[in-house]
Amino acid sequence: MPTKLPKSFYLQTDVVSIAKQLLGKLLCTNIEGQLAKAIITETEAYNGIIDKASHAFGDRNTPRTSTMYMQGGVAYIYLCYGIHHLFNVVSHHKDIPHAVLIRAAEPIEGIEHMLERRNRTKLDRTLSAGPGTLSQALGIDRTLNGESLTGKKIWIEDAPLLAEKDIIITTRIGVDYAAEDALLPYRFYIKNSKFVSRY
DNA sequence: TTCCCGATTTACT
DNA sequence: GTAAATCGGGAAA
Numbered sequence: 069m070p071t072k073l074p075k076s077f078y079l080q081t082d083v084v085s086i087a088k089q090l091l092g093k094l095l096c097t098n099i100e101g102q103l104a105k106a107i108i109t110e111t112e113a114y115n116g117i118i119d120k121a122s123h124a125f126g127d128r129n130t131p132r133t134s135t136m137y138m139q140g141g142v143a144y145i146y147l148c149y150g151i152h153h154l155f156n157v158v159s160h161h162k163d164i165p166h167a168v169l170i171r172a173a174e175p176i177e178g179i180e181h182m183l184e185r186r187n188r189t190k191l192d193r194t195l196s197a198g199p200g201t202l203s204q205a206l207g208i209d210r211t212l213n214g215e216s217l218t219g220k221k222i223w224i225e226d227a228p229l230l231a232e233k234d235i236i237i238t239t240r241i242g243v244d245y246a247a248e249d250a251l252l253p254y255r256f257y258i259k260n261s262k263f264v265s266r267y
Numbered sequence: 268t269t270c271c272c273g274a275t276t277t278a279c280t
Numbered sequence: 281g282t283a284a285a286t287c288g289g290g291a292a293a
Contacts, residue, residue, distance in 0.1 A: 112274070121274070123289090132289060150287030152275050169274055200275050242274050265275095 070094065070225040075218055078140035078159050083166040086159050087113035088256050091235060094225040095173050099207035104178030105225070106196060106206065110171040110257040110264050112240045114156070116164060121246035121254075124165035135214050136165035143222055145203070145213040152200030153209045157217065157224070171241070171255075172197040174263040175205065182206065197263045234259045241266060 073093065080086050088111070096105045114122040123133045123146075135144040136158055144156040144167050160166040173196050175182050182205035186195055196205040203209070208222065217223055240246075240255045257264045 114274075123274080128290085130290070146274090147286095147288065149273060149275050149285080151285065154274060156274085171274085194276095198275070240274075245273085 070227070072218060073224045073226055075141045078157065078217065079161060080140075081160055081164075081166075083115055083159050083168060084113040084254060086157070086166075087111040087168045087254065088235060088237075089229060090157065090168060090170070090224070091256055091258055092227045092230045094176070094227060095170060095206065095222075096225055097206045097208060097222045098220060102178060102181040102207065104175070104181050104206050106173035106175045106177075106182075106202070107227075107263075108170055108173050108224075109197075109261040110173075111255070112169040112171060113254040114167045114169060115252075115254070116160075116166050119246070119252075120249040121240060121243040121252075122165070122167070124167075125246075129165070133165060136167050137163050138214065140166070141217050143208075143212050143215045143217060145208060145210050147210060148200065153203040154199045155203050155206075155208050169199060170202065171199045172257070172261075172263050172265050173202050173206075174261065193262050193264075198265045230258065 090111050094105050117127040139162040140159040142158045144158050148154050156167040156169050196202040237253045238255045243250045
């Protein structure tokens with residue numbers, strides 16, 4: 069019987085470590101009665117106010133980023149390029165804006181719901197290997213911004229930690245604007261997984 | 268209030 | 281490989 073990750077998991081203070089620990093765990097949603105689960109295959113850490121790639125860089129606490137300042141264990145979801153809903157796991161204590169972007173996952177339950185939401189007919193990497201497509205597949209949108217990750221709409225179930233040898237560590241995607249911080253090794257994905265946004 | 272542009276995806280050339 | 285889609289956040293005025 070899989071267990072839901074407890075609040076304490078999200079209160080950890082090392083967001084880079086959390087990003088790595090989340091690999092292999094199950095991201096689950098129950099939206100409009102449709103249950104869906106997917107194995108997290110790719111994550112990125114956003115390290116608070118000192119990280120130029122983060123929306124909260126320079127302690128930018130605004131209506132949008134205020135979600136990241138909440139106590140760890142809630143969802144930070146924002147609209148990107150006016151089209152895509154990107155899902156993040158908020159961590160650390162209140163007022164410390166840490167977050168982990170979930171960039172890709174492998175569907176394992178409720179696949180029929182994900183296919184329908186994505187308007188696809190078969191399971192392949194285009195279903196959920198990318199932060200925008202993943203959210204669409206799982207039915208995640210901004211109405212879930214600030215939602216508890218220990219509730220009934222969206223949560224994460226535990227799974228054994230992956231071995232170091234099965235994890236690829238590299239730089240984040242699409243954050244060139246962050247100058248030298250774009251070079252930080254804050255992106256993680258499961259080696260040999262087909263459900264990864266870019267290799 | 269104006270203006271620029273983004274933690275992306277998809278459809279074209 | 282290039283470009284369009286599409287809208288709201290955030291800084292400047």
